[in-house]
Amino acid sequence: MMSRPEYPPELRRKNVKLALWVLVIVILMFITAVPFWVGLFELATGVR
Amino acid sequence: MTTATHAHADHEHHGPPSGLKRWLFSTNHKDIGTMYLVFALIMLFLGGASAMVIRAELFMPGLQLVQPDLYNNLVTNHALIMIFGAVMPAAAGLANWMIPLMIGAPDMALPRMNNLSFWILPAAALMLILSFVVPFFPGGGTQINTGWTLYPPLSLQVGMSMDFLIFAIHLLGVSSVLASINIIVTIFNMRAPGLRMMQLPIFVWAWLVTAFLLILVVPVLAAGVTMLLFDRHFGTSFFIAAGGGDPVLFQHLFWFFGHPEVYILILPSLGVLASILPTFSRKPLFGHHSLVGAMIAIAALGMIVWAHHQYTVGMSLAAVKYFMIMTILISIPVGLIIFNYMMTMWRGAMTFETPMLFTVAIILMFSFGGLTGVMLAVVPADMQYHDSMFVVAHFHYVLLPGAVWGLFAGVFYWLPKWTGHMYDEKLAKTFFWLHVVSFNITFFPQHFIGLAGMPRRIVDYNVMFTEFNMISSVGAFFFGISHLLFLYIIIKTVRGGEKAKARAWESAQGLEWEVESPPPHHTWTTPPTIKTA
Ligand code: HEM
Ligand SMILES: [Cu+2]
Numbered sequence: 001m002m003s004r005p006e007y008p009p010e011l012r013r014k015n016v017k018l019a020l021w022v023l024v025i026v027i028l029m030f031i032t033a034v035p036f037w038v039g040l041f042e043l044a045t046g047v048r
Numbered sequence: 049m050t051t052a053t054h055a056h057a058d059h060e061h062h063g064p065p066s067g068l069k070r071w072l073f074s075t076n077h078k079d080i081g082t083m084y085l086v087f088a089l090i091m092l093f094l095g096g097a098s099a100m101v102i103r104a105e106l107f108m109p110g111l112q113l114v115q116p117d118l119y120n121n122l123v124t125n126h127a128l129i130m131i132f133g134a135v136m137p138a139a140a141g142l143a144n145w146m147i148p149l150m151i152g153a154p155d156m157a158l159p160r161m162n163n164l165s166f167w168i169l170p171a172a173a174l175m176l177i178l179s180f181v182v183p184f185f186p187g188g189g190t191q192i193n194t195g196w197t198l199y200p201p202l203s204l205q206v207g208m209s210m211d212f213l214i215f216a217i218h219l220l221g222v223s224s225v226l227a228s229i230n231i232i233v234t235i236f237n238m239r240a241p242g243l244r245m246m247q248l249p250i251f252v253w254a255w256l257v258t259a260f261l262l263i264l265v266v267p268v269l270a271a272g273v274t275m276l277l278f279d280r281h282f283g284t285s286f287f288i289a290a291g292g293g294d295p296v297l298f299q300h301l302f303w304f305f306g307h308p309e310v311y312i313l314i315l316p317s318l319g320v321l322a323s324i325l326p327t328f329s330r331k332p333l334f335g336h337h338s339l340v341g342a343m344i345a346i347a348a349l350g351m352i353v354w355a356h357h358q359y360t361v362g363m364s365l366a367a368v369k370y371f372m373i374m375t376i377l378i379s380i381p382v383g384l385i386i387f388n389y390m391m392t393m394w395r396g397a398m399t400f401e402t403p404m405l406f407t408v409a410i411i412l413m414f415s416f417g418g419l420t421g422v423m424l425a426v427v428p429a430d431m432q433y434h435d436s437m438f439v440v441a442h443f444h445y446v447l448l449p450g451a452v453w454g455l456f457a458g459v460f461y462w463l464p465k466w467t468g469h470m471y472d473e474k475l476a477k478t479f480f481w482l483h484v485v486s487f488n489i490t491f492f493p494q495h496f497i498g499l500a501g502m503p504r505r506i507v508d509y510n511v512m513f514t515e516f517n518m519i520s521s522v523g524a525f526f527f528g529i530s531h532l533l534f535l536y537i538i539i540k541t542v543r544g545g546e547k548a549k550a551r552a553w554e555s556a557q558g559l560e561w562e563v564e565s566p567p568p569h570h571t572w573t574t575p576p577t578i579k580t581a
Contacts, residue, residue: 005573016158025264026225026263
């Protein structure tokens with residue numbers, strides 16, 4: 001019994017590719033959380 | 049406006065597999081949506097139970113039911129369960145059910161990952177619950193007394209239950225990120241041919257903006273709690289002053305996530321209203337593009353105002369001025385949405401079925417919460433209000449009307465679509481009035497005791513606050529009870545009732561109303577034809 005529609009291979013590739021690109025943003029946000037978002041802000045404003 | 053011509057799916061005889069397997073291995077967006085919603089409802093009751101204990105304790109000054117540490121543990125658990133267990137999964141449930149139906153897609157883009165996003169949640173919830181109960185066992189360490197903000201140095205001193213909590217947050221984060229990726233990919237890649245981005249319903253847009261917010265801020269929370277974990281166990285000093293670190297750094301990381309999080313909680317609900325208003329006003333939405341623009345503006349501004357939660361930590365004058373001005377600026381796009389919705393009702397042929405009742409109440413009371421928000425945004429004023437019950441009143445006025453009621457409204461609006469039955473309108477209206485009136489009895493007095501100086505997150509209080517706390521607690525008990533009625537209405541509707549038509553509401557627009565109620569297990573296996581009128 002089919003519980004999942006089978007997408008055409010081009011669509012599947014396109015979906016996985018976009019998903020991986022978004023995942024890149026996630027990873028970048030994770031590893032840059034401190035040095036970038038906070039560090040840059042601290043430098044700019046002197047806030048701590 | 050988009051219209052669709054019927055293109056009936058040829059594979060409708062493929063029903064769902066039966067038994068437990070249907071749910072455990074489900075890759076079907078409707079079944080997963082249902083599981084998200086049921087999970088959220090269970091968490092709503094759990095989080096509600098802790099709120100009832102909190103209000104029972106605060107009924108009178110002095111200690112009656114719980115010790116201070118347990119009180120703070122309850123406050124922490126209440127917030128985390130409501131935010132991560134109830135509101136976010138409920139919104140994800142609506143997204144799963146409605147986005148594929150609304151954009152004419154057969155399912156989510158990555159159906160197996162969708163299964164994973166959901167099934168991480170029960171594990172995360174277990175960890176969250178364990179973080180609450182572990183201290184009751186011998187050797188279980190101290191209770192979590194930090195509140196949902198988990199500030200060090202306190203969070204560095206809590207026992208092992210904090211580690212359970214950090215793990216729970218990691219799992220919740222993975223679940224949200226995977227769900228967001230799925231939603232983004234679905235909206236970009238899976239639209240019916242000819243359906244352009246700017247034609248998408250506002251609910252879909254709201255979720256797209258929300259998913260991007262999640263992608264950008266959840267990893268930062270994950271990084272923050274990971275650093276907490278390292279400080280606790282692996283000898284680092286990110287947040288330990290004695291080692292050259294700074295506890296305020298955690299506050300920046302937390303609120304870099306925390307403020308956008310409040311928009312993550314309200315945007316999907318505001319999107320629901322954009323579906324409901326035209327239906328019961330019998331008029332198209334006043335502005336479509338402007339709503340999209342406003343939501344993007346809210347998200348963008350929402351990411352650069354986080355330190356308005358930290359005015360009192362001693363930032364430079366330039367910094368607090370910046371955060372104050374940017375925070376107040378957000379009221380412009382928020383106001384735009386509110387006026388847009390009011391103009392949609394203006395001179396419409398309105399009727400007030402339960403979803404519409406909630407919508408009107410949301411517009412009134414969410415705006416009120418926004419107003420107290422602007423008060424809190426003003427630095428010198430917030431020096432007084434900060435950490436008082438006034439803040440508690442503020443965020444309950446934005447979160448219940450803004451997030452929770454929008455979800456209730458959406459559930460009533462789409463319940464006929466999901467179940468194939470109309471809900472009992474009379475009971476639902478009773479629920480609405482009981483809920484909304486008791487909500488106001490609970491939280492309105494908290495503004496005054498807050499302004500008069502009662503701090504938040506403290507188990508005991510000065511006798512001068514007794515009367516208003518009693519009113520608040522009595523309101524809270526009725527408020528709690530009202531949810532049993534909600535549960536009853538849902539069960540009753542699932543089990544039977546007047547049959548719902550495909551277009552359950554006579555003037556409802558959108559692709560979701562082109563399929564039967566309840567929809568077959570697979571919909572839009574042949575995409576609908578989009579005509580631009
Ligand atoms: C015009 C819009 C808003 C403004 C100007 C605003 C401003 C503020 C400020 C300045 C605080 C910090 C108060 C303090 O701790 O001293 C605050 C707290 C809070 N706000 Fe808002 N707010 C707005 C809308 C919202 C919305 C829409 C939500 C949620 C849906 C929300 C949820 C919260 C929460 C949860 C807190 C308390 C966080 C905590 O300390 O635990 N606010 N708000
Ligand atoms: Cu904020």
